[in-house]
Amino acid sequence: MTPQGTVNDQATPIRVLARRSGEPWTDEEYSTVVAALAAGSSVDQIAEELQRTTGAVRGALRLLTPPALALRGAAAENWLREQLTSTPAYDWRASRRAHSNGTYWTPAADSILIEAWRRSTPLGELAATVGATELHTHRRLVQLRLSHSVLDTVDRLGCTPGGDLEARYLVARDEYRSAVWVLTIEGLVDQYGTVSDHISVHSSRGAAAMALERLTATHRSTAAARRLSLPPARWRLVGRGLDTAAYGLGHPDTAGEIPGVRARPAEEEASLAGDRASV
Template sequence: MSAQGTVNDQATPIRVLARRSGEPWTDDEYSTVVTALAAGSSVEQIAEELQRTPGAVRGALRLLTPPGLSLRGAAAENWLREQLNGTPTYDWRASRRAHSNGTYWTPAADAILVEGWRRSTPLGELAATVGATELHTHRRLVQLRLSHSVLDTVDRLGCTPGGDLEARYLVARDEYRSAVWVLTIDGLVDQYGTVSDHISVHSSRGAAAMALERLTATHRSTAAARRLSLPPSRWRLVGRGLDTAAYGLGHPDTTGQIPARPAQEANLTGVGAPSRDRT
């Protein structure tokens, strides 16, 4: 074996162990830690399996013990080993959730949120079912890409009057109503066949949507009449409030393309025109 090969063999495990360093921990990983620890695996072995550092695994062990015990390092490891061996049904997820102030989400809880969103289950009921606050539940709905904003969540599921989420909703609603809407289009064709980028500011989402429809019609008819061969034009619609907060980012109806095809062949549903204004 060459000297270079020996160096590589020694260095590779270190790279593998730290490869997932800094990435968020998943429920499956915590479950692997618990199973491996109960089977007698060392912290180093668990770290190698998960491609984490031993320090990261020890940090995870602390989160799997009740926060009231304030256990760290070897103390957390030893306590958890004893608990798992003596009480196989130990609820480590409850400890993990307690450390995160109710923001730890399991696949089962996520499935409940997905189904609750589909059925438009009241937010208070949904939050109680998964054991979280309405605010934490809303944030998870956004992380799961079910909701795009507090406006989406409350308009669909409601919220408890006087709660933290309602306060955020009222602020966001007022900002939304006072927002100006910026429409940008890359590669727009005007009536003279000139291709340029477009930007305009509108007082409402509805006005911006009407401008997009008008510009789209001109773009397509001109491209067809002049037999222009162009790539699809991209448009974006963003609302800006007085505090520079952005509304609508991430919504399917705030970005789209204008296919450069003859008007009679174009599928208007593919344009993705913005939905009606919230008024």
């Protein structure tokens, strides 16, 4: 009899999740599923190869069949096997895209987006080329780290007047205008030689940048005048609006550091002063 509070390993096997459980599926993985299925591999074999659960693979098979057929489980698997045998050129990507309402992106489509961003191709034209909505196209541009926000996208590529993306753009633009900018500096030296942390709030990014420049100059001049040895002072500039959810990725935080300072020994300073006097 199994003692109370213990687990009988044979009677109660522990379910171990596949290594890649929960991760987004890639176009390459779907291609692997299709190729393996066409070659006769079982769902269990495909799951092991991809380090996915069998349930996840069966879910992927459903997405590779036309939505209108409403196939699931074994029915989706069998239909897809027959289709791949009778029609090797079956466009499974079209089915996958149809299931996701235009949000499925292939490497080829990503390449088009990257080139279009470089050329500043109008967003309406770009969306039509990749077969997606302007909103979905914008979101993919952000995922590819080409755009930081709807402001970046519309300012560079434009958008269709009256569309969903324009509405988001107007909200983000108003949010940007109402934002405040917070400047923080760790290890700043003031004019009296006191080392402390600085924080200030500014009405615009430009005003915050000017304050950073001014404080940096004071930091360096004071350190030099008082012959202070200092580690780098780290700064960060953050924009915050009334609605941070709308603000989102619009204006990413920026950060940097003021280089450290090494104080010259008094003898070295005296030697340099003598050299300057003799010139």
